Amino acid sequence: MTLLGKKKRNRKRKAGTLVEKIQYIKEKGKGTRTGAAMDGDGVNFTLEIKEGEQASLLLYQRGHTEPEEEVKQEEAGKIGNLISWKLKKFPYKKMEYNYKVDGMIRQDPYAKRICGRKKYGTVTQDHEVRCGFAWQEYDWEDDKVLKIPYQDIISYHLHIRGFTKDPSSKVRPKARGTFLGLQEKIPYLKELGVNQIIVMPIYDFDEFPKTEPNKESLSYHSEIETNQEEKRKLNFWGYVKGNYFAPKESYAASDDPVTEWKDTVKLLHKNEIEIILDFYFPKEVHVSMILECLKYWITEYHIDGFHLIGDQKIFNLIAREPIFADTKLYSCYFPAEELYEKNESPVYRNLAECNDGPLIDLRKMLKGDEESIRSFVYRMKRNPKKEAVIQYITNHDGFTLADLVSYEEKHNEENGEDNLDGSSQNYSWNCGEEGKTRKKAIQLTRLKQMKNAFSMLLLGAAVPMILAGDEFGNSQGGNNNPYCLDSPVSWVNWREKKKNEELFAFVKKVIAFRKDHKILHMPEELKGSDTISCGYPDFSCHSDSAWFCDFAHHSRQVGMMYWGTYAQEEESIYIAYNFNWCEQKFALPTMKEKFEWQVQFSTETVEKTKRQTEWNLKGEKTFLVPGRTIVVLTGKKQS
Numbered sequence: 001m002t003l004l005g006k007k008k009r010n011r012k013r014k015a016g017t018l019v020e021k022i023q024y025i026k027e028k029g030k031g032t033r034t035g036a037a038m039d040g041d042g043v044n045f046t047l048e049i050k051e052g053e054q055a056s057l058l059l060y061q062r063g064h065t066e067p068e069e070e071v072k073q074e075e076a077g078k079i080g081n082l083i084s085w086k087l088k089k090f091p092y093k094k095m096e097y098n099y100k101v102d103g104m105i106r107q108d109p110y111a112k113r114i115c116g117r118k119k120y121g122t123v124t125q126d127h128e129v130r131c132g133f134a135w136q137e138y139d140w141e142d143d144k145v146l147k148i149p150y151q152d153i154i155s156y157h158l159h160i161r162g163f164t165k166d167p168s169s170k171v172r173p174k175a176r177g178t179f180l181g182l183q184e185k186i187p188y189l190k191e192l193g194v195n196q197i198i199v200m201p202i203y204d205f206d207e208f209p210k211t212e213p214n215k216e217s218l219s220y221h222s223e224i225e226t227n228q229e230e231k232r233k234l235n236f237w238g239y240v241k242g243n244y245f246a247p248k249e250s251y252a253a254s255d256d257p258v259t260e261w262k263d264t265v266k267l268l269h270k271n272e273i274e275i276i277l278d279f280y281f282p283k284e285v286h287v288s289m290i291l292e293c294l295k296y297w298i299t300e301y302h303i304d305g306f307h308l309i310g311d312q313k314i315f316n317l318i319a320r321e322p323i324f325a326d327t328k329l330y331s332c333y334f335p336a337e338e339l340y341e342k343n344e345s346p347v348y349r350n351l352a353e354c355n356d357g358p359l360i361d362l363r364k365m366l367k368g369d370e371e372s373i374r375s376f377v378y379r380m381k382r383n384p385k386k387e388a389v390i391q392y393i394t395n396h397d398g399f400t401l402a403d404l405v406s407y408e409e410k411h412n413e414e415n416g417e418d419n420l421d422g423s424s425q426n427y428s429w430n431c432g433e434e435g436k437t438r439k440k441a442i443q444l445t446r447l448k449q450m451k452n453a454f455s456m457l458l459l460g461a462a463v464p465m466i467l468a469g470d471e472f473g474n475s476q477g478g479n480n481n482p483y484c485l486d487s488p489v490s491w492v493n494w495r496e497k498k499k500n501e502e503l504f505a506f507v508k509k510v511i512a513f514r515k516d517h518k519i520l521h522m523p524e525e526l527k528g529s530d531t532i533s534c535g536y537p538d539f540s541c542h543s544d545s546a547w548f549c550d551f552a553h554h555s556r557q558v559g560m561m562y563w564g565t566y567a568q569e570e571e572s573i574y575i576a577y578n579f580n581w582c583e584q585k586f587a588l589p590t591m592k593e594k595f596e597w598q599v600q601f602s603t604e605t606v607e608k609t610k611r612q613t614e615w616n617l618k619g620e621k622t623f624l625v626p627g628r629t630i631v632v633l634t635g636k637k638q639s
Contacts, residue, residue: 029084
């Protein structure tokens with residue numbers, strides 16, 4: 001046992017200051033779990049190494065980029081491939097650490113805090129990035145996860161930096177692109193009506209990885225050779241392997257990302273907004289680390305759920321872990337029928353399927369493609385009993401909604417890959433002209449198409465997910481893969497909100513309408529039959545003939561009726577979807593009682609056009625819907 005830094009002062013000159021050596025006692029550790037952990041009167045550091053590797057523990061005084069000491073492997077305890085050092089009376093609040101393995105500086109993959117990447121987007125080397133400790137007490141007050149039922153969720157997908165980095169966000173300058181900036185936008189989220197955010201990776205990652213980001217993990221389909229030498233690019237999105245236990249320092253306005261993120265979670269919960277975090281785990285990440293990571297974020301940060309990207313087989317195992325029974329888990333696909341016994345259903349439905357299937361089917365219908373109506377009806381009705389479905393028409397990967405109706409080709413030249421990256425199949429329609437236009441007719445068609453898209457998304461039975469900025473027409477200039485751009489291209493442009501007030505008001509109205517009508521978001525999928533003998537099915541489809549849905553390959557219209565009695569509501573709903581380019585007739589079912597339908601809203605544009613149709617349905621059995629228009633009716637029995 002050796003006593004370091006005896007009574008005699010050992011001073012070191014660093015950046016023009018005199019630093020006194022810290023005192024602590026070294027001994028061999030006995031750790032069986034990797035990472036740094038409190039152990040009685042000291043701290044135990046445990047690292048996994050491979051056979052033949054040589055490792056040492058580097059110790060730094062806080063904020064310094066030169067190690068104070070290197071503790072060799074010979075001074076460590078060893079169990080299997082785990083080596084451990086214990087430092088008694090170690091003043092961790094004043095210290096930071098790293099490991100050196102075969103001469104290479106490495107951060108602890110289990111570190112709870114990463115220091116040195118505060119300046120976003122800079123290449124760091126040697127000892128600039130270090131591991132810190134996050135063991136301070138935090139007053140959560142009475143905070144707890146919200147457990148909002150899936151049927152009541154309105155989800156919103158955002159990137160912490162991109163959401164408020166643009167000056168148009170009008171958050172305080174120091175808060176732009178940070179957790180604090182998100183806090184300042186909570187009133188906006190409440191105004192819009194969302195009660196869940198899905199956040200792109202906030203764990204620490206290297207913005208300039210030494211190898212090209214995994215193409216699969218970035219969710220784009222590149223036509224370039226992945227093994228060709230390229231200069232290191234900025235990784236803006238973060239879907240790469242990282243330090244999974246540490247919130248990203250550059251996303252904090254303060255010097256304490258741990259506390260700032262906890263403050264953010266607590267404030268979101270006080271405003272009844274859940275937090276779902278995206279995590280990408282490549283195949284080389286062991287299941288034990290994944291489990292420990294997720295457990296840490298739900299216990300230490302009160303996270304409501306996770307969107308898991310990576311090896312689905314591992315996620316299927318995680319899905320049955322008892323500790324996650326109250327935690328929402330999203331992934332590409334969960335085989336719910338295999339995860340639960342035949343007649344078993346979860347008390348709290350926590351699993352959710354999240355993939356591009358709905359996106360493709362909804363986009364095809366929005367365009368008016370043939371052979372789309374059957375898939376569209378399936379997507380609007382689907383709501384499994386044992387797992388939820390996250391439904392979206394846009395995602396961070398691909399066109400924004402404004403670009404979906406403005407571009408037929410990707411425009412990714414700014415990414416530096418000769419426009420070869422990103423998907424070439426976008427299922428988009430530019431409404432008559434590629435990109436920006438001054439033609440009023442095209443502008444009005446695009447506005448109507450965006451309203452149509454939001455109506456499809458928010459009136460379906462699945463959990464709707466909105467991409468941040470879509471609600472007011474945010475554009476990326478046709479770039480469908482800005483993974484490497486930390487610029488106005490990938491930042492939300494809040495100036496568009498003032499330009500697109502009609503769209504924003506419409507989205508708020510449809511969200512409120514969904515919330516006010518439970519029949520649109522029931523706990524289970526509607527059966528399409530009269531299960532309570534009230535005379536009408538809970539869900540039915542119509543066309544120009546009542547009680548008949550035309551599923552022919554050329555069909556582009558459908559009327560969907562939701563009978564309110566099944567949700568203990570007086571009002572029933574009829575939604576006429578016309579994706580034809582010309583006017584179509586819709587039939588209203590004949591009722592046994594005196595019944596009156598009224599139009600609540602349509603997707604027609606009203607800006608200085610006076611094109612809005614005058615609707616009078618009293619006593620009518622049919623009505624006409626303009627081309628590419630959705631009309632929402634409510635009806636009730638008349639006394």
